[in-house]
Structures are given as C-alpha cells and as structure tokens.
Amino acid sequence: MNLLKAPEGARLALMGNEAIARGLVEAGVSVVSGYPGTPSSEVIATLHEFGAGSEIYVEWAVNERVAFEIAYGASIGGVRAAVTMKAPGASVALDPIVSSAYGGVEGGLMVLVADDPGPHTTQTEQDDRWLGFLAKLPVLSPSSPQEAKDIVVASFDLSEEVKLPVILRTTTRVNHTVGDVVLGPIRRIKRVPQIQKDVPRFVRAGMLWNLERHRWLNNQLSVVEEVFDRVSPVRNSVEGSSRLCVVTEGAAYNYVAEVLREVGGDVRVVKLVLLYPPPKKFLSEALDGCERILVVEELDPYLELVVRYTLSELGRNAAVYGKSSKHVPMEGELSTKIVRKALLSALLTDKASQEASETSGPSQLKIAARPPPMCPGCPHRNMYVALLMGISRAGFRRGEVPVFGDIGCYALGVQPPLEAIWTEHSMGASISMAMGLKVAGYEKPVVAVIGDSTFFHAGIQPLIEAVHKQVDILVVIADNSIVAMTGHQSTPAWSTVESGRKTKPIDIESIVKAVGVNHLEAVDPYDIDSTVKAFERLLRKPGVKVLISKHPCALVEARHRGVEVRYGVVEDRCTGCLACIRVTGCPAIYFDGSKARIDGEDCLGCGLCARFCPYGAIEVVSSG
Amino acid sequence: MGGQGGLTLSRTLAAAAVLEGFSVRTGETLGMSQRFGSVVSYVRIGDRVLSPTFSDGGAxxxxxxxxxxxxxxxxxxxxxxxxxxxxxxxxxxxxSLSREFCDKKKLLETIGSAASTVVVVPARRLATGAGNPRAANMVILGAFYTLQNTLSADSIRRAISEVVPSKWLESSLRAFELGVSYLRRA
Structure with a gap:
C-alpha cells in the first residue's frame, strides 16, 4: 500500500519518519527540502519513494542552510514548505533560521530537527529544544509516529496563524520507531505563489526595522499557546490529580507511562507537546497542587528549567527533581529501567522495593565488539591503504602525518586495522583544520580526507581559503558519487535525482580547477598501485594538492552492475597469517581459528585482500 | 549484523501485528552505514505498547x-x-585481528544456557533453496511463526508482501514456508 496515497482511516505500521512524510502530504505541502542526516533522512526518502507523479517539489539540497532558505523563500511566497535536518544541520542552518523569526512566513513552514539521544549516529547530544529560546520560534515535540503525523499537520496551521516557522523537534526513538498509525485526510491546498514587497519585513539591513520586527516577534510568541491549543489535535495533557507529579515530553513520556502501568501508584503525568514558548497557562493549571515534581526528559534539563521558572513566576513552592538532583541522567538516552528507578526513588518511595534487583543474567561469553566497518569492496578502504603506503613511500612515518577526517562513511577508516584518520569534527572541517595546523607551523605534511557530498556541503569554502593563503596541504576528495552513509542519497553531481527530475550535474574536478589548486590528480583507488604513487608524488609537493579518489560506492555498483567476481580462500595455501585482514580490515573475511574464510555472498570482488596475500591463497572463485 | 535483513524482519513483524489489530512499536538502529556492524531491532506487540525498546530480561x-x-x-x-x-x-x-576464535560450539552452549528453547536453523541453506540466499531472515521468520500464537501465517504472509520489494517477494514467501516446514519436520 502506498502510504502517501492510502485513504483516511487506514491503519498502517509506519516508521516515525514515514508518518511525518504522510503528515506533510496531509497538510498539503508544496516544497520540501533538506540535507540527509540520521535520524531525519527517511522523511524525504519516503516522499521520493512513494510520491512519484506528485506535484510537491521534494529535493535534497546541497546543505541545510540552503535547504532552509529554499523552504523559507517558498513560504514567504505563500505556499506550505518544510525542511528536514539532523541536529548538527540545525547549527549549519542557524543563521537563516534566526533571521526568519523576524521576517516571519506567509505559507506554513515546518522545520524538522531530529536530535539523537544516545547518541546513536551523531557527533554530540545537542539538544535542539533550545532553538526555541535561541531563535524565538515555536517548538513542538511528538512522542510517537501517530503524534508526529498529527502534529506535522497542526504545525502548518499554527505556523500560518502566528506567521512564524515552527520547529518540529524529534528524537531517534520517534523518527526510527515503527508504530501503528491511523491516517488522516489529505488536504488539497492549491496556492499560486505570490510575494508582497514588504521591505521592513524582509530586509534585515535596517536596524530600526529589526527592532520593530523584534517587538512584532515577541507579540506573535505571546499568542502561540492559545493558537496551538486551538489547532492541534495533540495537546499538552495532564492525567491524574495527585500531589506527586511527573513532567515529561516526547519519547520520555512512553517510558513514564509504561513504568507507571507496571508499578501502579497515584502520579499526575503532565505531558508537554508545545515546548516553546513554554505553555504558561497550561502549566499553571497542570501543576496546581503539585508538591513533588519529577521532570523526566532526555538530554539537557530543558523542561526542568521551564518548570522551575514557571513555579517561581507563579510564586508556588514544590520540590523539583530531575537532572540537577541526579534522578535522571544528564547523558545518554532513557529507558524504562532508568525511568523506573527515577520514579521509585523520587516520587514512589513507598514502592522502592519494586526496584528491579540487578541480576547477573546468563553466563556471558566475552564477545568481541563489532562496530560498523567499511563495507566489503568499499573504495574508501583502497584509498586509505594507498594513502598509508604513500606516506611511507614519500619518506614519512604514519605517526607524523596527521590525517584530518570528515563526516561520511570514510570516517569508519578510524577503526582498526587502518586507524587512518586522526580527527572527525564537523562537515567540511577536515580541510580547514588541516590548514590550521599547518599555519601554526607544523612541519610535516598534513592530509585532509573529505567525501564528495561533504565537499559540496561545506568543503568548497575551506578549499578556497587554503588556496588563497597558499598553505601546504593534501586534500583527498573520496568521491563515491553518492551520499552513502545516510542511505544513498543524490549529490549535485547527479544528472537525474530521486524525484526523477533531470538536473545539471556539477563536476567536482571543474570546481577544484576553478578554485586554482596547485596540483590536481584523479585516480581510481581500485587501481591501488597508481593510487599509492599519486599519494607519494603529491605528498612531496608544495602548495594545495587535491587528489580525487573516484570510484562508485561498492554497494551501489553491485546493485546496478551485479558482482562481477567474488574471491575465496584456497585452504591448502592459507597459512592463517591474517595479512588479508590486517591490511584491509574487510568484514567479509573471517578467521576460523586456523585459516581465513570468505563467505561468498559477502564479497563484492574488489580483490584488495588477494593483492596483499603473501601466499597467493585468495583467488577468484566465481563470477557473479 | 547490518545488511542481513534484520530491519526487514522487524518491519514485517510490525506490519503483521498491525494486521492482527495489535498496537506495535519497534526500535531500530538504522540510517548509518551499518553493514557488518552489530544491529539490534526491538519489536513490541501488545494491546497498548508505547516505548520502542525494552530493558535487559524483557524479550x-x-x-x-x-x-x-x-x-x-x-x-x-x-x-x-x-x-x-x-x-x-x-x-x-x-x-580476527586478535586471533580470537568464535567457536560455534561455545556460542551454542552460551545461548543454550540462557534460553529455555533454542532453535538453530540452517537459514542460509534453506534461503538459497528458496532462490535467494539473502532471504535467511524470512526462514527465521517461518521458524519463529511455529513457536508462537500471536500472529497468524496469513497475516505474516500479507505483511511480507507489504514490506518486501516485489522482485524478492516470491523467494521471500518460499523462504518463509521453508522455515515453517523445517521446524514442523524437526
């Protein structure tokens, strides 16, 4: 069943991000932009997968700020628009997001920011609920896929009525949870974009205008709670009337509700959906008569501060527990176990005997960790092997040539045995940080490794900076022609994108040439010997050197072309020296106690292991 | 292990549960290149489930x-x-890098000591017989089906057809049946 076209009332198992995509369609959105980032990527991917023939403009943008500005431009033209990003993406887009609060919107504008308590797949546990206070924009938080869908629809009505972008702030356990979702009606909103020239509103150059718009903004914020209550089917809610009280929101609510169901006990549960501006009227009533309040939330003590501030404004006294009292941890994601402990120790002290005793569990075998490696056949592996060999051949030690990494699959080169990168920081930072070390006076060569999509996203300006200042660095653009890590999205180098739209491919090599780097070479890292030689040559040269290491993502290549050859181990010749694994770290090679083994279906046929087997024990065993 | 179809498996269970009228939640690790990394999907089925994960001792x-x-x-x-x-x-x-040997017998002993029932299925062999070695997840689903009373075979088959791309549908359904019959025979 096509979840974007399925009728009102249908009940489907949908992932949170699919529910959000359905919500966008139900809300009659016209323009959706974004940049891939876990856990937000499946919203746009779902619109692509199931939206064929739709009139909605849905495209990945080159980065989050461009994505936001595209959506904002559409929205001041009066159509409904949305933009999706992960937490660090919100920081990339922060400049235009903050300014947009002063101009405001015409068509509804929803900004999905997906945070990642855990963190599972993000650099930091950045808490984007603070965007409310920082950017002065309404922030809404769902606790389930169903709520996410319904709140998406409401966010557009709220946005249009208060004329502000609305932030839908989710966490991984909402985005990536599959839940039962009942679909709503699809609103057909057909608007012809029109833009009114309104200089004080949309031109931020005039400081007096800006002061005036700031007053306007604060005035708009003062009515958000009332409008939200009217337009959203998912409201701030309070269950029970006990003097013992929990305040919670989002995914944390689920743990609270389930723990209370298990342990029993009379506890008032106050659940917020509108996180900014803090719903003062609601909280004033919901917290009336509360004596002990436990705030259960993930990441920062945001709600805790809101609750303390609200109580103090109201002149009420209550004991507030949460992160500051150490009942709820400051880091990591919550679980029923953690929430149970917090509830029993802060509120339900008479039931503390129900605290699950720490069981030792079944006898545990010591099991080696299995962090995500680079896939079999991954061209980044070949690039790193060649880089490390090139460093030696150029006369340097591995330990004196720092390799600044960047964000993408190639960051997995940090794992043993390659341990190739020294840093992975933020999008595009490989080049600028390498430059920083060099201008500080570091004498040995420095290397930056950046992927193709990351180069488009945030690598071009750092390259301009390095060329302009003529710094000696080697930049490797690991070009696999796709955004691989987040699930294979398009890059600006594509000529047809997911929506089916024909696009003009942007050529990385031409950009690099236009910037004026001192030396530029391009290699196919599957040709390992040429790649080693290229590294050796470039590491000895002065100025800004760029090596484009270009080979398609092996998974995509296998999907499109099939696997041409696969390798296997000739048992008689294998001595179990493990050179194959030590050089490549390829996860398709297994150690069976005495010999290496390659499982046929895992190998994608790059042949790197065979190239480095000293005994010729790895051979092609099948074609395809 | 990432890439083995765990996500498809949990998704199929969720879809089948919804077809049976249950409330469902799954908690996934996805969206990062997880091939060959450890991956756990949590699936919760009940009259009204809320949280997508569960703690130790919950499965x-x-x-x-x-x-x-x-x-x-x-x-x-x-x-x-x-x-x-x-x-x-x-x-x-x-x-492998530290020459640590993952002995199948030891693994099975450990698993056996923790569970009341352990069913080990030659899933890849059966899936290959079904025409798609990658459908080992559907073989496991078939074996699981015979050990529970919550989800009907009909709902599971319908769920498979909702979740699995049409190209792999027939071999997936065959793999499911082979999982069922492997357990029934055993």
Whole structure:
C-alpha cells in the first residue's frame, strides 16, 4: 500500500519518519527540502519513494542552510514548505533560521530537527529544544509516529496563524520507531505563489526595522499557546490529580507511562507537546497542587528549567527533581529501567522495593565488539591503504602525518586495522583544520580526507581559503558519487535525482580547477598501485594538492552492475597469517581459528585482500 | 549484523501485528552505514505498547541472524525465553585481528544456557533453496511463526508482501514456508 496515497482511516505500521512524510502530504505541502542526516533522512526518502507523479517539489539540497532558505523563500511566497535536518544541520542552518523569526512566513513552514539521544549516529547530544529560546520560534515535540503525523499537520496551521516557522523537534526513538498509525485526510491546498514587497519585513539591513520586527516577534510568541491549543489535535495533557507529579515530553513520556502501568501508584503525568514558548497557562493549571515534581526528559534539563521558572513566576513552592538532583541522567538516552528507578526513588518511595534487583543474567561469553566497518569492496578502504603506503613511500612515518577526517562513511577508516584518520569534527572541517595546523607551523605534511557530498556541503569554502593563503596541504576528495552513509542519497553531481527530475550535474574536478589548486590528480583507488604513487608524488609537493579518489560506492555498483567476481580462500595455501585482514580490515573475511574464510555472498570482488596475500591463497572463485 | 535483513524482519513483524489489530512499536538502529556492524531491532506487540525498546530480561523471543550477534544480545532475553537463530557464524573483524576464535560450539552452549528453547536453523541453506540466499531472515521468520500464537501465517504472509520489494517477494514467501516446514519436520 502506498502510504502517501492510502485513504483516511487506514491503519498502517509506519516508521516515525514515514508518518511525518504522510503528515506533510496531509497538510498539503508544496516544497520540501533538506540535507540527509540520521535520524531525519527517511522523511524525504519516503516522499521520493512513494510520491512519484506528485506535484510537491521534494529535493535534497546541497546543505541545510540552503535547504532552509529554499523552504523559507517558498513560504514567504505563500505556499506550505518544510525542511528536514539532523541536529548538527540545525547549527549549519542557524543563521537563516534566526533571521526568519523576524521576517516571519506567509505559507506554513515546518522545520524538522531530529536530535539523537544516545547518541546513536551523531557527533554530540545537542539538544535542539533550545532553538526555541535561541531563535524565538515555536517548538513542538511528538512522542510517537501517530503524534508526529498529527502534529506535522497542526504545525502548518499554527505556523500560518502566528506567521512564524515552527520547529518540529524529534528524537531517534520517534523518527526510527515503527508504530501503528491511523491516517488522516489529505488536504488539497492549491496556492499560486505570490510575494508582497514588504521591505521592513524582509530586509534585515535596517536596524530600526529589526527592532520593530523584534517587538512584532515577541507579540506573535505571546499568542502561540492559545493558537496551538486551538489547532492541534495533540495537546499538552495532564492525567491524574495527585500531589506527586511527573513532567515529561516526547519519547520520555512512553517510558513514564509504561513504568507507571507496571508499578501502579497515584502520579499526575503532565505531558508537554508545545515546548516553546513554554505553555504558561497550561502549566499553571497542570501543576496546581503539585508538591513533588519529577521532570523526566532526555538530554539537557530543558523542561526542568521551564518548570522551575514557571513555579517561581507563579510564586508556588514544590520540590523539583530531575537532572540537577541526579534522578535522571544528564547523558545518554532513557529507558524504562532508568525511568523506573527515577520514579521509585523520587516520587514512589513507598514502592522502592519494586526496584528491579540487578541480576547477573546468563553466563556471558566475552564477545568481541563489532562496530560498523567499511563495507566489503568499499573504495574508501583502497584509498586509505594507498594513502598509508604513500606516506611511507614519500619518506614519512604514519605517526607524523596527521590525517584530518570528515563526516561520511570514510570516517569508519578510524577503526582498526587502518586507524587512518586522526580527527572527525564537523562537515567540511577536515580541510580547514588541516590548514590550521599547518599555519601554526607544523612541519610535516598534513592530509585532509573529505567525501564528495561533504565537499559540496561545506568543503568548497575551506578549499578556497587554503588556496588563497597558499598553505601546504593534501586534500583527498573520496568521491563515491553518492551520499552513502545516510542511505544513498543524490549529490549535485547527479544528472537525474530521486524525484526523477533531470538536473545539471556539477563536476567536482571543474570546481577544484576553478578554485586554482596547485596540483590536481584523479585516480581510481581500485587501481591501488597508481593510487599509492599519486599519494607519494603529491605528498612531496608544495602548495594545495587535491587528489580525487573516484570510484562508485561498492554497494551501489553491485546493485546496478551485479558482482562481477567474488574471491575465496584456497585452504591448502592459507597459512592463517591474517595479512588479508590486517591490511584491509574487510568484514567479509573471517578467521576460523586456523585459516581465513570468505563467505561468498559477502564479497563484492574488489580483490584488495588477494593483492596483499603473501601466499597467493585468495583467488577468484566465481563470477557473479 | 547490518545488511542481513534484520530491519526487514522487524518491519514485517510490525506490519503483521498491525494486521492482527495489535498496537506495535519497534526500535531500530538504522540510517548509518551499518553493514557488518552489530544491529539490534526491538519489536513490541501488545494491546497498548508505547516505548520502542525494552530493558535487559524483557524479550520473549530473540530472532538471530548470526550466532555471535545472537549471543551478544542474550541479556535481553527473559528467563525462560526462546531463541530462534540462523546457524551462520561471522566473527567480527576485531576478533580476527586478535586471533580470537568464535567457536560455534561455545556460542551454542552460551545461548543454550540462557534460553529455555533454542532453535538453530540452517537459514542460509534453506534461503538459497528458496532462490535467494539473502532471504535467511524470512526462514527465521517461518521458524519463529511455529513457536508462537500471536500472529497468524496469513497475516505474516500479507505483511511480507507489504514490506518486501516485489522482485524478492516470491523467494521471500518460499523462504518463509521453508522455515515453517523445517521446524514442523524437526
């Protein structure tokens, strides 16, 4: 069943991000932009997968700020628009997001920011609920896929009525949870974009205008709670009337509700959906008569501060527990176990005997960790092997040539045995940080490794900076022609994108040439010997050197072309020296106690292991 | 292990549960290049479930697609819980690098000591017989089906057809049936 076209009332198992995509369609959105980032990527991917023939403009943008500005431009033209990003993406887009609060919107504008308590797949546990206070924009938080869908629809009505972008702030356990979702009606909103020239509103150059718009903004914020209550089917809610009280929101609510169901006990549960501006009227009533309040939330003590501030404004006294009292941890994601402990120790002290005793569990075998490696056949592996060999051949030690990494699959080169990168920081930072070390006076060569999509996203300006200042660095653009890590999205180098739209491919090599780097070479890292030689040559040269290491993502290549050859181990010749694994770290090679083994279906046929087997024990065993 | 179809498996269970009228939640690790990394999907089915994960000792069943990873997740199993696992053993790179040998017998002993019932299925062999070695997840689903009373075969088959791309649908359904009959015969 096509979840974007399925009728009102249908009940489907949908992932949170699919529910959000359905919500966008139900809300009659016209323009959706974004940049891939876990856990937000499946919203746009779902619109692509199931939206064929739709009139909605849905495209990945080159980065989050461009994505936001595209959506904002559409929205001041009066159509409904949305933009999706992960937490660090919100920081990339922060400049235009903050300014947009002063101009405001015409068509509804929803900004999905997906945070990642855990963190599972993000650099930091950045808490984007603070965007409310920082950017002065309404922030809404769902606790389930169903709520996410319904709140998406409401966010557009709220946005249009208060004329502000609305932030839908989710966490991984909402985005990536599959839940039962009942679909709503699809609103057909057909608007012809029109833009009114309104200089004080949309031109931020005039400081007096800006002061005036700031007053306007604060005035708009003062009515958000009332409008939200009217337009959203998912409201701030309070269950029970006990003097013992929990305040919670989002995914944390689920743990609270389930723990209370298990342990029993009379506890008032106050659940917020509108996180900014803090719903003062609601909280004033919901917290009336509360004596002990436990705030259960993930990441920062945001709600805790809101609750303390609200109580103090109201002149009420209550004991507030949460992160500051150490009942709820400051880091990591919550679980029923953690929430149970917090509830029993802060509120339900008479039931503390129900605290699950720490069981030792079944006898545990010591099991080696299995962090995500680079896939079999991954061209980044070949690039790193060649880089490390090139460093030696150029006369340097591995330990004196720092390799600044960047964000993408190639960051997995940090794992043993390659341990190739020294840093992975933020999008595009490989080049600028390498430059920083060099201008500080570091004498040995420095290397930056950046992927193709990351180069488009945030690598071009750092390259301009390095060329302009003529710094000696080697930049490797690991070009696999796709955004691989987040699930294979398009890059600006594509000529047809997911929506089916024909696009003009942007050529990385031409950009690099236009910037004026001192030396530029391009290699196919599957040709390992040429790649080693290229590294050796470039590491000895002065100025800004760029090596484009270009080979398609092996998974995509296998999907499109099939696997041409696969390798296997000739048992008689294998001595179990493990050179194959030590050089490549390829996860398709297994150690069976005495010999290496390659499982046929895992190998994608790059042949790197065979190239480095000293005994010729790895051979092609099948074609395809 | 990432890439073995665990996500499809949990998604199919969720879809089948919804077809049966249940409330469902799954908690996934996805969206990062997780191929060959440890991956756990939580699936919760009930009259009204809310949280997508559960704590140690919370699982009635563990469905394993590889034995090292199955052993890794045993702490999630309830006392008296059931393990249905593929017989595949794929040691992690970190084990191989330190010449640590992942002995199948030891893994099975560990699993056996934690579960009341352990069913080990030659999932890859059966899936290959069904025409798609990658459908080992559907073999496991078939074996699991015979050990529970919550989801009907009909709902599971319909769920498979909702979740699995049409190109792989026939072989997936065949793999499911082979999983069912493997257990029925055994």
């Amino acid at each position: 009635d069943f563990i469905l394993g697609l590889e034995l090292v990873e199955t052993a890794r997740t045993l702490k999630l199993l309830k006392p008296g819980g059931v393990v249905v696992a593929s017989d595949a053993v794929k040691p992690p790179v970190s084990a």
